[in-house]
Amino acid sequence: MECMTLTGEEIDHIAELARLHLSSEDRERMVEQLSAILDHVARIQAADLSSVSETMHMGEEVNRWRRDEVLPSLSVDSALANAPDSDGHYFKVEAIQEEQS
Amino acid sequence: MMDNASMAQAPADVEYEVVIGLEVHAQLLTKSKMFCRCSASYIAAGPNENTCPVCLGMPGVLPVMNEEAIRDTVLTGIALECTIPEVSKFDRKNYFYADLPKGYQISQFDQPLTIDGTLRFMVDGREVSCGIERVHLEEDAGTLHHLGTGIHSSHASLVDFNRAGVPLMEIVGRPDLRTPKEAREYVSTLRKILMFIGVNDGNLEEGSMRCDANISLRPKGSTELGAKVEIKNMNSFRSIERALEHEIQRQTALLRRGETIPQETRGWIDPENRTVSQRSKEQAHDYRYFPDPDLPALSISRELVEELRKRLPELPAAMQSRFVTSYGISDYEAGVLTQERDEAATFEEIVKRGVDPVLAARWCIGDLAKLAKETKTAIADSGLGIEGAAELLKLLHDGTINGATAKALAEELYEAGGSPAALVAERGLGKVSDRSAVETMCQEAIAGNQKAVDDFRGGKEAALQSLVGAVMKASRGRADASLVREVLTKLLSS
Numbered sequence: 067m068e069c070m071t072l073t074g075e076e077i078d079h080i081a082e083l084a085r086l087h088l089s090s091e092d093r094e095r096m097v098e099q100l101s102a103i104l105d106h107v108a109r110i111q112a113a114d115l116s117s118v119s120e121t122m123h124m125g126e127e128v129n130r131w132r133r134d135e136v137l138p139s140l141s142v143d144s145a146l147a148n149a150p151d152s153d154g155h156y157f158k159v160e161a162i163q164e165e166q167s
Numbered sequence: 168m169m170d171n172a173s174m175a176q177a178p179a180d181v182e183y184e185v186v187i188g189l190e191v192h193a194q195l196l197t198k199s200k201m202f203c204r205c206s207a208s209y210i211a212a213g214p215n216e217n218t219c220p221v222c223l224g225m226p227g228v229l230p231v232m233n234e235e236a237i238r239d240t241v242l243t244g245i246a247l248e249c250t251i252p253e254v255s256k257f258d259r260k261n262y263f264y265a266d267l268p269k270g271y272q273i274s275q276f277d278q279p280l281t282i283d284g285t286l287r288f289m290v291d292g293r294e295v296s297c298g299i300e301r302v303h304l305e306e307d308a309g310t311l312h313h314l315g316t317g318i319h320s321s322h323a324s325l326v327d328f329n330r331a332g333v334p335l336m337e338i339v340g341r342p343d344l345r346t347p348k349e350a351r352e353y354v355s356t357l358r359k360i361l362m363f364i365g366v367n368d369g370n371l372e373e374g375s376m377r378c379d380a381n382i383s384l385r386p387k388g389s390t391e392l393g394a395k396v397e398i399k400n401m402n403s404f405r406s407i408e409r410a411l412e413h414e415i416q417r418q419t420a421l422l423r424r425g426e427t428i429p430q431e432t433r434g435w436i437d438p439e440n441r442t443v444s445q446r447s448k449e450q451a452h453d454y455r456y457f458p459d460p461d462l463p464a465l466s467i468s469r470e471l472v473e474e475l476r477k478r479l480p481e482l483p484a485a486m487q488s489r490f491v492t493s494y495g496i497s498d499y500e501a502g503v504l505t506q507e508r509d510e511a512a513t514f515e516e517i518v519k520r521g522v523d524p525v526l527a528a529r530w531c532i533g534d535l536a537k538l539a540k541e542t543k544t545a546i547a548d549s550g551l552g553i554e555g556a557a558e559l560l561k562l563l564h565d566g567t568i569n570g571a572t573a574k575a576l577a578e579e580l581y582e583a584g585g586s587p588a589a590l591v592a593e594r595g596l597g598k599v600s601d602r603s604a605v606e607t608m609c610q611e612a613i614a615g616n617q618k619a620v621d622d623f624r625g626g627k628e629a630a631l632q633s634l635v636g637a638v639m640k641a642s643r644g645r646a647d648a649s650l651v652r653e654v655l656t657k658l659l660s661s
Contacts, residue, residue, distance in 0.1 A: 079453075083261075083453055083455070085263055122254075122256055122458055122464045123256075123458065123460065123463055123464055124460075125463055127463045128463055128464050128465060128466040129463070129465055129466055130231065130232070130462075130463045131231065131232040131233065131234040131237060132204075132231045132232065132233065132234060133234060133235075134197045134198050134199050134233050134234065134235035134236070135198065135199060135204060136198050136199045136204055136205070136206045136207075137199075137204040137205075139205045139206070139216060139217050139218055139219050140218055140219050140220070140223075142213070142214070142215050142216055145215050145218045145219075145223060145328075146215065153323075153325055154214070154325075155213060155214040155215050155216075156214050156215065156312070156325035156326060156327060157215070157325070157326040157327075157328070158323055158324070158325055158326070159265045159323065159324050159325075159326055160322075160323060160324075161313070161314075161315075161322050161323050161324055
């Protein structure tokens with residue numbers, strides 16, 4: 067079976083999407099480990115599944131929904147209790163910068 | 168030996184065709200949020216008062232769907248002539264942004280609740296039919312407030328998660344629109360439908376309904392789509408039309424100079440009448456959608472679809488043409504009356520009480536609409552009410568009172584309340600249409616306005632109007648104006 071090998075650039079892209087900073091050793095290790103995972107998936111994909119119906123979820127249950135009714139929310143103090151930073155009743159985060167031209 | 172028409176021309180001569188597709192987000196009017204039981208009404212709430220571990224994205228919580236939101240979305244699909252697949256599911260759309268507490272938005276990717284619909288509307292007397300690719304259901308994000316003078320110079324942002332998790336429909340239109348005016352009418356028609364079926368409040372300014380446009384230009388006759396530019400931040404009908412007009416000019420100028428259009432997102436800055444590029448530092452979107460393992464699949468039974476189909480009220484376009492045929496009013500009047508379902512119902516209730524429909528339509532979109540706007544009270548909820556309005560218009564129609572008196576009574580009773588007929592009797596406001604009484608008043612007017620009389624006799628017909636005015640003034644508006652005109656003409660020519 068053909069081996070899937072991710073490139074360093076692909077690892078960088080995935081790390082960027084996951085907001086991870088990888089050292090060069092981490093990057094090397096990820097190339098190896100993620101490629102091994104893809105190899106494993108490739109083996110599954112090679113199996114003949116023509117007689118198996120598509121599985122959306124592990125359970126058989128459908129329509130697990132609830133009535134449209136309101137229950138009390140958390141107090142603002144509890145909601146903000148674990149926030150790294152807050153300002154009055156708001157969560158506070160570093161500025162979101164978007165470039166414009 | 169040119170095989171391509173456009174190659175024979177310099178770019179400056181190429182005619183371009185505009186291709187527009189719209190994405191509309193509409194918040195549903197449910198009481199609770201999409202996946203938790205926090206209140207979904209966030210406008211009046213203080214910051215972060217409507218939050219819980221589910222909508223704050225705490226670890227280990229389990230979202231549970233709001234059935235009403237599912238029903239509202241299917242109802243919308245039915246109103247837009249969509250197919251309702253039997254199986255649907257929710258997926259996670261992954262990206263990082265400070266208004267998105269979980270690092271993903273619960274949305275629908277490849278199995279939305281409704282697909283393949285159509286929206287029909289009129290533009291300049293021509294029917295336009297625009298395909299609807301899908302209507303899917305997702306959750307809204309929180310709101311950000313940027314500290315400092317603006318998004319570009321701010322050092323921190325404040326986050327309010329009251330809006331996070333509010334059920335949001337996304338209505339994805341096909342790129343079937345060709346002009347900014349069509350785009351505007353598309354949104355206007357869609358808004359009316361959503362309000363009629365009671366799933367959205369149609370508030371573009373406050374963002375409970377939001378519109379993004381994809382627009383591209385291609386040489387006329389070409390079937391390939393050009394580079395797509397997405398326009399955001401258009402929060403009124405006027406700005407949708409203006410932003411698209413501006414973008415057509417910008418792209419045409421670039422293409423005529425031989426430049427290419429980069430695929431990008433641009434924001435409309437309304438006061439400056441221009442769009443600006445919103446290049447984010449993010450790489451090309453890579454949302455890595457996958458089925459949300461917390462949410463079991465949806466099975467939309469045919470019984471549910473039929474039940475909702477039966478519950479679908481008459482839609483605005485059908486109501487508009489019915490008003491024209493059954494009441495003999497103009498298409499324009501019927502269009503204004505069917506802007507909102509409650510106002511259309513008020514008009515019909517007034518007509519049901521025996522009022523001439525043409526008169527009722529004129530007042531419902533004229534003087535009564537003006538009073539409703541000034542007092543911020545609907546006709547039905549005013550002191551005058553539907554009964555009073557009907558009574559007043561009947562007095563006007565049968566000639567008991569004249570237009571000026573009807574208007575004055577409407578103004579007086581709109582807030583104060585009371586019966587127009589009783590007031591007319593009590594104050595003797597009935598129209599003076601007794602010929603001898605009118606003749607006396609006309610003779611007085613002729614005696615007191617010698618100059619106007621001379622002018623009229625000298626051939627200046629407009630002078631008659633000032634004499635009519637004098638009689639109306641003397642009768643405090645009660646004289647029958649057409650009778651006054653007739654009597655004056657007769658007296659002056661004898």
